[in-house]
Amino acid sequence: MSSVRSISQGTSPGRVTADFFTDSHRFSASVVVYKRRLIDVLADRMTNYLDLVDIYVSRNNNPGEIVATYHRGALVKQEINLIVLPSETQAISKERFYSPTRTPRPIFITVPFFEIRGLFQWMGDFDVKKILTAETQKFLPILEVNAANPFFPEVSFQGPTALVNKSKIQTLCINDSK
Amino acid sequence: MANILVIDDDRDILRLLEFALTRAGHDVLIATDGKQGLAELEVEKPDLIVADVMMPSMTGYDFCKQVRAKPATADIPIIIFSARFQPVDKQTALQAGATDYLPKSISPDVLVKRITELLPAETVAVSNTAIGFLSLRGGTGVTSLAVNSAIALAITQKTDTAIVDLTHLGGHAALMLGLRPTSSVSRALSASNNFTLESIRPHFIKHKSGVQLLASSLDYEEQLSSDTNHLEQLAPTLKSGFAFTIFDLSKIAFEAQSARILPQLDRIILVLSPDVPSLQSTALALQGLTRLGVSDNRISLVVNQVISQHALPLETIQKAVKRPIAAKIPFEPDMIKAVNSGQPLLLSSPKSAAAAAIARFASTLLN
Numbered sequence: 421m422s423s424v425r426s427i428s429q430g431t432s433p434g435r436v437t438a439d440f441f442t443d444s445h446r447f448s449a450s451v452v453v454y455k456r457r458l459i460d461v462l463a464d465r466m467t468n469y470l471d472l473v474d475i476y477v478s479r480n481n482n483p484g485e486i487v488a489t490y491h492r493g494a495l496v497k498q499e500i501n502l503i504v505l506p507s508e509t510q511a512i513s514k515e516r517f518y519s520p521t522r523t524p525r526p527i528f529i530t531v532p533f534f535e536i537r538g539l540f541q542w543m544g545d546f547d548v549k550k551i552l553t554a555e556t557q558k559f560l561p562i563l564e565v566n567a568a569n570p571f572f573p574e575v576s577f578q579g580p581t582a583l584v585n586k587s588k589i590q591t592l593c594i595n596d597s598k
Numbered sequence: 599m600a601n602i603l604v605i606d607d608d609r610d611i612l613r614l615l616e617f618a619l620t621r622a623g624h625d626v627l628i629a630t631d632g633k634q635g636l637a638e639l640e641v642e643k644p645d646l647i648v649a650d651v652m653m654p655s656m657t658g659y660d661f662c663k664q665v666r667a668k669p670a671t672a673d674i675p676i677i678i679f680s681a682r683f684q685p686v687d688k689q690t691a692l693q694a695g696a697t698d699y700l701p702k703s704i705s706p707d708v709l710v711k712r713i714t715e716l717l718p719a720e721t722v723a724v725s726n727t728a729i730g731f732l733s734l735r736g737g738t739g740v741t742s743l744a745v746n747s748a749i750a751l752a753i754t755q756k757t758d759t760a761i762v763d764l765t766h767l768g769g770h771a772a773l774m775l776g777l778r779p780t781s782s783v784s785r786a787l788s789a790s791n792n793f794t795l796e797s798i799r800p801h802f803i804k805h806k807s808g809v810q811l812l813a814s815s816l817d818y819e820e821q822l823s824s825d826t827n828h829l830e831q832l833a834p835t836l837k838s839g840f841a842f843t844i845f846d847l848s849k850i851a852f853e854a855q856s857a858r859i860l861p862q863l864d865r866i867i868l869v870l871s872p873d874v875p876s877l878q879s880t881a882l883a884l885q886g887l888t889r890l891g892v893s894d895n896r897i898s899l900v901v902n903q904v905i906s907q908h909a910l911p912l913e914t915i916q917k918a919v920k921r922p923i924a925a926k927i928p929f930e931p932d933m934i935k936a937v938n939s940g941q942p943l944l945l946s947s948p949k950s951a952a953a954a955a956i957a958r959f960a961s962t963l964l965n
Contacts, residue, residue: 437681448652448682476652476682484690486657506683506703577684 439504439577440472440495441567443532446483447495449475458510459583462497463557469494480533480569483577497558501531501588502567504579511561511581526595527562531588538565538582540594548594552586559583599623599964600645600717605635605661607653611702615648618706619713632656636664639671645717648709651680651687659694666695675716679709714964715754726837729865729963732847734879734886738871739902741765742933742943743956744846745774745809747867749944750960752808757841760802762812762832764859765848769814775805776940779813783832786812793828795839807945810840833862842963860890865963866897870919872909877918884919898924900959905929925959927952 434454440447449472453461462470472495477488505511527540540562542551551560565582569575602624604615609630616626627644629635631653638644647665651658658678665671675698678691683701691699697716700709731744744761752759762783763769772779786801787793802810836843845863860866868883870876880899887897899921903909906929916923930952936943943953 439682439684474652476657483684484686484693486651486659489652489654489657491654504684506681506701575686577686579683 435473436505436510437474438506438510439579440470441480441501441503441534441577442495442499443501444480446478446480447472447475447493448478448486449473449493449495453510457513458503458505459513459557459559459561462503462559462583463513468497470497470500481572483575498585498587500585501534502536502585503559503583504565504567504577505581505583506579508561508563508581511559511583513557524563528591528593529560529562529584529589530591531584532590533569533571534567535570536562536565536567536582536584538562546596548592551592551594552589558586560586560589600713601625601627601642602713603627603629603635603638603644603647604649605629605632605647605653605658606650607631608650611650614706615709618710622710622714624713632658632661632664635661639665639668643671644674646713647674647676648713649676649678651678651682651691658696659690662691662694662696677709677712677716679704714961726839726841726843727864727963728833728837728843728845728862729867730845730847730860730863731867731869732883733869733876734883735871735876736848737904738869738876739904739927739933740848740869741770741846742774742937743867743869743900743902743927744844745771746942746944746953746956747960747963748809748842748844749805749807749942750957751842751844751963753944754957754961755841755964756808758810758839759808759842759844760810760812760836760840761844761846762836763814763846765814765846767815767818769846769848770937771811771846772803772813773940774937774942775809775811777803777805777811777813779803779811779816782813782815784815787828787832793831793835795835798835799839807942830858830862833859857886857890860887860892863892864896866892867924868897868899869902870899870915871904872901872912872915873905874910877910877915880919884921894921898962900924901926903927903929904933906931924962925955927955927959 434452435450436453436458437450472493475490475493476486478486524539524541527538529536562582562584565579567577602619604626606612607630612628619626627638629638633655649658649661662676676696677698678696679700679702681702688699731740733740748759748761761771763771781801786798802812804810868880870880901923912923928951930950932947932950933943936946947953
């Protein structure tokens with residue numbers, strides 16, 4: 421990861437800006453995470469909602485156009501298909517130990533209205549079913565992600581990381597190694 | 599250098615960009631939303647606008663459309679920068695009339711570089727600049743540094759750039775550019791009593807990079823002598839027609855007559871190699887420049903690592919010369935290949951570490 425400070429790092433600390441995708445909409449918004457990371461806020465079982473601020477709403481069929489803006493809102497965590505993030509940090513739990521032995525594997529996932537390609541890092545004995553059940557996190561971090569809507573395949577969303585809602589996953593295919 | 603209007607509702611980002619742009623020599627106007635930005639445009643027309651997308655009351659796209667709709671502001675370059683970083687966002691911004699689109703995940707330096715590229719050339723270079731490269735010790739790579747810096751300026755700034763080889767006899771600038779000159783500095787200076795830019799232009803030869811060369815003397819009979827007429831008029835005359843004039847001064851610099859050219863230069867680049875004899879020569883050169891009345895702020899020191907091993911550390915060099923080093927050009931094995939082939943390093947090995955270091959150094963000559 422680059423050590424150069426980015427412009428987005430100039431924003432208020434404890435605030436994460438990302439793209440949240442549901443079946444129908446794209447929400448470009450910020451979440452105040454304080455000292456936590458977004459993946460930990462999503463895993464917080466005390467609430468089923470994600471508090472958003474500075475929300476810019478687009479429709480998935482025309483995701484460049486901003487159709488509405490709001491100061492505050494709440495997103496039902498369970499209804500999120502995926503979240504595309506501008507950096508890797510917020511997708512790795514603070515509670516998870518860093519391990520250099522994780523192996524990146526090409527992965528293909530479908531959730532409603534999106535097909536997602538990217539890399540998935542796994543450590544230890546590999547078992548596809550374990551990916552969905554081994555950890556308590558509700559969202560799966562995917563690196564170097566490219567997510568496309570199969571109905572509008574000319575429009576794709578890319579980023580260094582995405583968090584995919586495990587409960588929304590329909591298919592998961594993975595290769596043995598990069 | 600230029601007036602930049604920055605529009606963002608995040609005050610931390612505004613502060614960060616104001617700092618980065620001011621440091622780069624620009625004047626910064628600030629607005630916290632699109633409406634305030636449009637009001638600023640009524641008062642003052644900036645040279646360039648940097649605008650966020652996600653702002654209250656008006657998105658960056660709508661702001662862009664409104665700026666383009668008014669004839670008075672329609673031609674101002676606009677960089678949209680946003681946390682929305684998808685290809686479709688760039689497409690939307692360009693459709694709205696933005697000149698470019700950058701994600702906020704970039705560093706401020708990248709934004710500043712892009713701004714420099716988009717600004718009209720005349721706002722980048724406040725006035726035309728004459729820069730001399732010299733060293734009292736031979737073999738420090740003065741000519742190769744001068745030639746490659748001239749190319750970097752010509753390519754990045756897309757402005758008229760001249761290089762003048764003031765070596766008395768047998769200068770190598772033409773050789774390094776792969777050019778066969780038909781005239782020389784001495785011929786240009788003695789050709790006419792009425793010494794003007796027009797009288798000197800035919801003596802230049804153009805390189806494919808856009809750099810124009812006034813070569814050193816071609817044979818012994820016509821070598822540049824220190825009492826050559828018009829020598830002291832050379833820098834001001836060339837400055838009137840070239841955005842950048844690079845002088846390869848080599849050793850002529852401190853001879854009685856030719857030394858008169860030094861105070862006319864806006865910048866003097868003292869080139870040294872990382873060895874003790876070069877340090878000694880540099881100390882003497884600094885003394886000489888002081889005696890000629892060249893102020894310290896016009897002098898920059900560049901270490902050119904012409905040797906692959908046993909180089910003195912940068913800290914030792916800085917301590918010995920008692921001043922900071924503006925740039926260090928790393929050893930480049932391809933440099934001699936570039937010289938032998940008449941293909942300057944910046945064109946033959948543009949991705950080499952030395953070429954990148956020279957390009958970075960050349961960009962500092964704009965300030």
